[in-house]
Amino acid sequence: MPKLITQVGCPYCGSSCDDIEVLVSDDNKKILEVHNACIIGTNLFHHANDPTRPKLPRMRQPDGSIKEISYDEAIDFTAKTLLAAKKPLIYGFGSTNCEGMSAVARIAEKSGAVLDNCASICHGPSFLAMFDNGYPSCTLGEAKNRADVVVFWGCNPMHAHPRHTSRYSIFPRGYFTQKGQMQRTIISVDPRQTDTAKLADIHLMLNQGHDYELFDAFRTVLKGYDIPDEVAGIKKEVIVKSVEVMKKARFVMIFFGMGCTHTDGRNHNIDAAISLTRDLNLHTKASIMAMRGHYNIAGPGQVWAWLFGFPYCVDLSKGTAAHMNPGETSSIDLAMRDEVDCFVNVGTDAGAHWPIDAIKHIKKHPFITVDPNFCMASEISDLHIPVRIAGVDEPGVVYRMDNVPIQFKSVIDGLPGVPSDEELFDKIYERMCELTKTQPVWLTSKEDRKHPTNISAVNEA
Template sequence: MMKTETETKAESKKLQVVTDVVCPFCGTLCDDIKIIKDGNRIIDTLNACAIGNEKFKSAQDGHRIMTPLERGDNSAEFTPVSYDYAIEKAAQILANAKRPLFYGWSSTSCEAQEVGNELAELCGGVTDNTASVCHGPSVIAIQTVGAPCCTLGEVKNRADLIIYWGCNPVHAHPRHMSRYSTYPRGFFTERGFKDRTVVVVDPRPTDTAKQAEYFVQVEQGKDYELLDALRTVIRGEDIPDVVAGIPKEKIKELGNLCKSKKFGLLFFGMGVTQTTGKHRNIDIAISFVADMNKYTKFNLIPMRGHYNVSGSGQVMSWQSGFPFAMDFSRGYPRYNPGETAANDILERHECDAALVIASDPGAHFPVSSMKYYAQIPTICIDPHYTPTTGVSKIVMPSTIVGVEEEGTAYRMDNVPIRCRKVVVAPEGILSDHEILERILERVKELKGKENQE
């Protein structure tokens, strides 16, 4: 493969070019990134989107937490402490809690997630990932009726119809369309964009809609009705003149378009999972795809956000049988989203301690939830300062997986990919995996003493 002009210039300046790097930002997990670095400093990236580029460069910005911190009772001031002190304090908090909450997991490695779930079980706590506030309804629907899925590689090589429903990949997954769905040349789609038809269904004319041949502007919260109407017209039955704000003729046109293609793919996002109907929307979307397979080949893939939220669901499932909102407080794994999800537990004041890792509920949860979080003993593990670190009692910095640490992650199509280490982490900073391992070992010791007493 020919080198780019940027690579040639980098080599002339004796800079190192690291190839085949995986971007640890979104669920697309682009694995063709090239990193240009001078010694241990990242100078530039090739192939990465603007957000991915910032993710790599954020490893060396001034917003990093460089030492563990402790916030005093009734104080906003933090005091620097050692890792040994912070880990001991965290272990004491978790070992003494009756029902601790473990939340996050979506931006760290599967190896760290595995240890974290063991820690939650040992402490009799609740462990939940960010799916509970994004694609949890997708998971619930798939558990109910199954799902006809495929890999993004199959989409690239075979799909001649792409439907983006309730998502905006131009902003949320910037390279998704160029790598897998709309523009790349595949084995059976040799002409790329010219061999595909793109449909966008959304209440708003998004930037993704501007690139589509068909834009269906569904009424807000009426996705279920539109999907039901599509299923009806596909079977050749009649529907009202207008459904979900869409004229009957346009729905019939869309149904005929779907039936005329060789391989269709429905990508759906939080515009469907977090609106009226929630998991019922996904249930009927799966039923629509199943109906389409009577006429042609059709699949669907959720547009997962965090780069390893799919991995967290996978790890939880193969460890204990449930993909999120898993409760160990009765001594065995129990799963009841709406009761055992993180935000619900914080809202009802049902946990007496919390550990947050690889996520930022302080920026996304309701104020009432975070007010309670700020009142109880809490631990936050994160490389950067966030709203959550600002209200936690113990804060421990960690390395960034995919930049300073190796680790396994699952792409949005549930394909596991190994993330590379590109640069060495700042001196003395531990990985998520090591921090959790040390907390787990100490909690085992404390629980052993407790059992002996």
């Protein structure tokens, strides 16, 4: 008999929906149906049934052809390559569980690598603003239950986070918002007529790249001062009306996306957005949240901040202490300056998302991809190592876009012989220790890590 597994987490976007129901075959090897997920999340689950999923590592040969090799060979090659490199770069982790992110930290320390994640090319500017100006945020549950004015600034959740509007922001009936959409005023700030903007009560179609000016105009009006007749392409009366709507709200929720972080101003845009949120709190209650892209891209920021003190762009090459300086230690900048001599791409697709010039520099050196699927990065790599899919055939902890940790389940059995990210990184670390004749240092015993509820104390080693 098929089994219905409930309260499953979706490994797609930063909404990390955890109300998915998955019907699996009685032998636990095939996904039959997926309920509640968006179309993209549904396809992700069904993709686990794809018979063409890679089951063995693939190594590029001297003649350019690709040949399947064993996991032991792949682990040995990766360990030796990382140890031989002067400054390796390990990047990605948008689609990896926190256990894998923690395991890779030992490899990065052992090899003196730079450890970076996808935030480096998306919400990195948001981190810089938060360092400077704080982060008056909340949980998505609070947004759902309290927010009667919702602002989408430089983001389009209808496409990027398909169930965000139905679960957290526009349509859901919350504890203090029991009439749902009828009780909320939606403001969209976007230079385009997006599908999210079409749902808005007020759409401010600003001139592209002028977000900072508009943030400042909002703050100026909020403080009771006058502004020009038009700012950033928006009429004064529209700005004043929007500010009045926000001032009269019981709870204002500002969601911002890469439309703010990737236009002129970058981190200064977010700095201004945070300051606007703080100003609003003098009149009502207000909060702000970054619309994080991947389902666990908030994870490395949490895990590495605990381990090293920094959420991204973590340079461990000095051997004494972690160092972070975006622009110097960020992935694209390192690649463009040709400063790294080994690249490990984990759970993301640098081949599709990086500038071509950066990829050309990276390709001069050993290029390793760790990913469950074929992608552009895997096809240009010297070595592609497949792993299980976190949230589908591998459980683990993920952090939702509001930095709330969620325990994701495994709904089907993994492919025979294919390890998880954590298992692969642990084996690479052990091989590195063998090659350097050093003793592996584990925070907890292997048996405890297989059964985390049994952990009663941390080894002092």
